[in-house]
Amino acid sequence: MLHLEFAVSPEQICSVADLSLLEARLGFDKGAFLSRFPKQWFREVSERLESNLQPGQLDRATERLRQIQRSRLVAFGRPYEGVDWANAARYSHAIVPFHRAVDNTFNELPTLVTSINELDDADFIFETQFPRDASSLAQAGKALLIDAEKVILHDNFICLTKAGYKKTLLEMMRFCTKAEVEFHFFSEEDGKSDWGLRKQALIEFSGRMPVNIRLFWYRSDDGGSGFLHQRGMFTAKGGLIYDRGFEEPNDHAQRATLTPISPMPAGMLVSNAKSYNTAQQSDDFKLVGQIWRSHD
Known part of the structure; x- marks a missing residue:
């Protein structure tokens, strides 16, 4: 597969800036996409933003999130088994590896990354x-x-x-x-x-x-x-x-x-x-x- 699969914990998404970073880094024209993991990823992020942001910020965040959903989010039917996102991601990764998985409990570079802000250009090199x-x-x-x-x-x-x-x-x-x-x-x-x-x-x-x-x-x-x-x-x-x-x-x-x-x-x-x-x-x-x- 040419495109790189990135899995990002919903807890990583706290602000408009976080969404902007994902939007800038990911895209099929850039050779990378966001894994819909779990299936409720969009809903969980949306609920998290709704509880954390003021109305004005929430409107901007919602539009960015919808754009990501339309153009960068793909469901691969991965199993979601575990007590939390990190455990479920590890289990799924052991079956079919993600290119990168991001959660604040991870620290096993280069594949399991602590924060989306730690991703750099080397993480986005894809095969052509x-x-x-x-x-x-x-x-x-x-x-x-x-x-x-x-x-x-x-x-x-x-x-x-x-x-x-x-x-x-x-x-x-x-x-x-x-x-x-x-x-x-x-x-x-x-x-x-x-x-x-x-x-x-x-x-x-x-x-x-x-x-x-x-x-x-x-x-x-x-x-x-x-x-x-x-x-x-x-x-x-x-x-x-x-x-x-x-x-x-x-x-x-x-x-x-x-x-x-x-x-x-x-x-x-x-x-x-x-x-x-x-x-x-x-x-x-x-x-x-x-x-x-x-x-x-």
Whole structure:
């Protein structure tokens, strides 16, 4: 997984300044997110702030907290077992390690940290090189996929007549936990095989997808501008740039060769959300033919 998982005890959050620090340090564009641990993390922090802050401060704090909830908080379904947050965090960490866990009773650097104010730049170094096997390519985006309701992928070469793409996409879909998740694929039409063959491949592929997934396929043409040549995946919370796309190579040596995958900058996420707007035609490319849907 590219993104780093930080668990922060609700007792660490006492002020607007604490929330501002989390907001500044964490974000999918920064390669880090906040673990929803426990599930009631937002509620517990909200109640703590309500009891500690004056009304004017509370309004500011509530807005910051909601922004963190919308864009930085992810639930990984971790067990919460213990008499308090610190014990529960230690138990969960022993099963699947956090990148960093923060509580005022911890002092086991670099992983178990006493205060959010003690986190420095070295704690936020994330991996950007991944093998090109399907599992690794999908795993890089796990933190974005797990809570997603809509996933958009753009890759000018993507084609489901090729087994290497199908393997990666199925791996990505298996990370999605919501009851219904839409996958929207944008592929360049130029240079592709007959649409009838590709359509049949889509039909066969949709029969292998998890039951909670709905697939939408867009055949696109950028008129030679090169706009469609960037390859990436994004959701409402953030995105990733896949330097060499989503295909698992047939050659095992090529699978082992590392490829860059990096966080999508916040400005690019906004720009891509506008360009790949599934509700209206983009100014950056045109659609060829009708949108293919796996469900009516």
